[in-house]
Amino acid sequence: MNFTLHTEFSDRLKVDWDQLLETNLVQAPFLEFDYQKLWWETRGGGEWTDAELMILEAHQNGVPVGIAPLFTIRQPDGSTAVLNVGSVEVSDFLDLLVRPEFQEAFIAALLNNLIAMHIPGLKIVQLFNLLDSSPTLPVLHSAAGKAGWTLSVERLQHSPCITLAGDWETYLAGIDKKQRHEIRRKMRRAEEADVSVKWYFAEDESSLDAEIDGFLELMKNDGDKDSFLKPPMQGFLRRVVHNAFNHKNLQLAFLEVDGHKAASYLSFDYRNKIWVYNSGLNRDFQALSPGWVLLGHLIQWSIEHGRTEFDFMRGDEEYKYRFGAVDRFVMRADLTPPAS
Structure with missing residues (x-):
């Protein structure tokens, strides 16, 4: 050799x-x-x-x-x-x-x-x-x-992960009963809200930099992430997003409330799995639980599109386990x- x-x-x-x-x-x-x-x-x-x-x-x-x-x-x-x-x-x-x-x-x-x-x-x-x-x-x-x-x-x-199979209702049936009701309740409340609530993927290359700006601003609402996001790190993340877009495995998702970005997840759609890389949240809209609502939609989308895993990767935040993730x-x- x-x-x-x-x-x-x-x-x-x-x-x-x-x-x-x-x-x-x-x-x-x-x-x-x-x-x-x-x-x-x-x-x-x-x-x-x-x-x-x-x-x-x-x-x-x-x-x-x-x-x-x-x-x-x-x-x-x-x-x-x-x-x-x-x-x-x-x-x-x-x-x-x-x-x-x-x-x-x-x-x-x-x-x-x-x-x-x-x-x-x-x-x-x-x-x-x-x-x-x-x-x-x-x-x-x-x-x-x-x-x-x-x-x-x-x-x-910790590195929790959800194994996906079946359909949305099968997934929900496999998690804790209390959490199942909570996910349904929050998604229904957002759907029935008096304000406009919608979610989408950033898919237009011409607006990608503006979407990255929005994502970084949401990240900065977390004090720890704000101190982490020094200019070199922001430059790195920007390049990561563009690289993933060019390789057709970017999943940059937003939830908007009345046109304002309320939550976002930056993930990779790679080898038939979703790899959740980072997230951001605007706490001004906390009453609508935008992070939970967007996450519910993303897991549902992943199941409907045949993805086999929803991988939260590193971090032991409690919400990951509430959505049924199992530790590694x-x-x-x-x-x-x-x-x-």
Whole structure:
């Protein structure tokens, strides 16, 4: 197994990347080449400043079998840490890209190759935001022990998800009775309100930037999100939306009350699943529960259009469980190299 080091997101790398992602056991919009490229160009919306790209690609008999998108940073003590591209805050699910039949061989060879590279001051390799079901985790346990690495795995965040099947009434019947009545009541109240209440998807490219502006303004109504939305992060999110639009997997939804934006969800409609990325709310319209109402419509739309999952991704906000989401977790794998 021969490794190639890439220090840029090249067109040639994209060909191999797309091929590997098609058969990868883990699928997520954050693993797409174009997403990872724009994440790197903005360093995650300004999350990182001093970092060097280190994408390791493996071939066997001339065929690409695995890609590890990594980068290095200098830590305060002068040592070097290796992280996976997309870490940490804005990419909910990350992983390696590997042909399934090469999973064990690639990860074992990757660990050996990281040692052979003699990275100055290498202290730790951290793989963030792996789903607890990721096949990478058990293989890392085995490969690390054999190669003399020390592995520790930490649970980082809840990541609830709804599995969709049947129709809207089947979905409602499967959640808590009290919550079922509450969802119906709030959606009916909005429908029967004396004011105009409507929801829609942003689908017109000519008005997309204006819709993004509206979404960011709704996000800023949350104090934590307002402090998070520094100019570099706003620029990153704007590029994420345009990238998703260009790839035809954007789902930017709004609920309006009398023409005013009251709630919004930014999601990805990707590989027959809905991946809920972020949201915004205008609390001036709280009496109509716009967040709940819009979410109800989005789940109903997803069921009617044959989507298999409604994935809330990271975060344990209570409303997600009230809508019937079941917990999973994202993990971090810390690998300490063998003593030299």
